[in-house]
Amino acid sequence: MNSKIEALGTSTGKILYSSDCQNIFDLSIAETMELFKSSGVILFRGFGVTPKQMKDFSERFSDRHIIDFTKVSIDSDKFVNFVDGGTDSLIPHSENSCFPFRPDVIWFCCTVPAEQEGETLFWDGVRVWEELSQESKELFLSKQLKFSYNKIPVERLKKILGSNANTIDDMKRILDSLDGVSYQFNDDKTVSVEYTCSAVVKNKYSHQNAFANHFWVYQKKTEEAIFDDGSRASDEVADEIETIFDKLTEKIPWQAGDLVMMDNSRFLHGRGAFNDNRRQVFTTLSNLKF
Known part of the structure; x- marks a missing residue:
């Protein structure tokens, strides 16, 4: 691959830059997929991608797309959607991990970044799992969400x-x-x-344990039982997880035309609060054929 590639923050993720106004459809599918398998997150920068091109590009890697009924769609097939509306923060989660229709990958495309802040945040579930205490690991291995x-x-x-x-x-x-x-x-x-499902997911490509789930949304947003035995995580476990998330937060500093491909079996994503209503980020969800 001739394009310039550099690290995305301190994560395994990569930024892949356009070379001389390169068309994103000229990228090698095989080489791009190998980079994705090893990195888990690719930020394609400088290609000037539109939401429609995001969908078209994703089709090269996908055997099917998944409709997200929780979001507002902009295409007739209902596969391309606005991200969650508003300017509030969003809690770390893996997309659709509270449903039995979890996609392999979530794609993001930014057309208008916020003037300040508004970054999409992400967390490596493999690193989160590695940071958990043995007691917390045993809890999440022994109970189902x-x-x-x-x-x-x-x-x-x-x-x-x-x-x-x-x-x-x-x-x-x-x-x-x-x-x-x-x-x-x-x-x-x-x-x-x-x-019911485990909070611990085997990453699709490295087959490592990843804490990639919807647990934190329910822990923070509800007072309901989270586990299948009718219990919730203790305050000590919740404090431990919050500390780990704070430590491992990574950012996608959006530019117009950016495209992101994120492994939904490994990574969680969210965002911080911001104050710019012009921000426009779109998503599509798919299962991969690789």
Whole structure:
């Protein structure tokens, strides 16, 4: 690969620069994928990428895209979305890790950076796991996270499950095939779903343990039970994790036209609060064919 490559902060991530106004579609797919496997995060800079080009470029590496019903889409396929609205901070999380439809990779494209701050933050779940005490590791290895969704309209569930979910039997067949999912169809044409999963994820390429999950969102935002046995993490464990996140925070200092490819099986992401409503960052989610 002829393009200039340098480190992204102190992480394993890399910045890959355009060479002489290079078109991003001229990059070698194989070489780009090898860089992604080893780094987990690539910031493509100087290529002037648009949200549509983000989707088109991602198709070169992906076997399918995933609709995110929690965001506002800008394309007819509903695959390209605005990131979460507002200017508040966002807590560290791996995308869709509270659902049984976790994508391999999350793509970000910035068209308008905030004048000040507004960086996307990210954390290496492998390093977070390595920093955890043995007691906390044993806790997260011994208990499953539990996420409950009550009274989802059947028609909405059809859209979530995709084109093969035409009937109730189709939906049951798909739900039965998903690990960690239990469900109940209700008389009022809704479905209640519970999803249990480990907080510890095997990274897709290095196969290392990674603390890449939705735990911190639920720990900070709710008072509900987080684990499948009806318990929550202790204040001591929460304080330990917060200290580790503070220590390992990395930043993506956005420029217009930047594209980011992030391994969602390894990294968590979020953002700090900012005050510029002009900021525009878009995302698409996909599963990789490599």
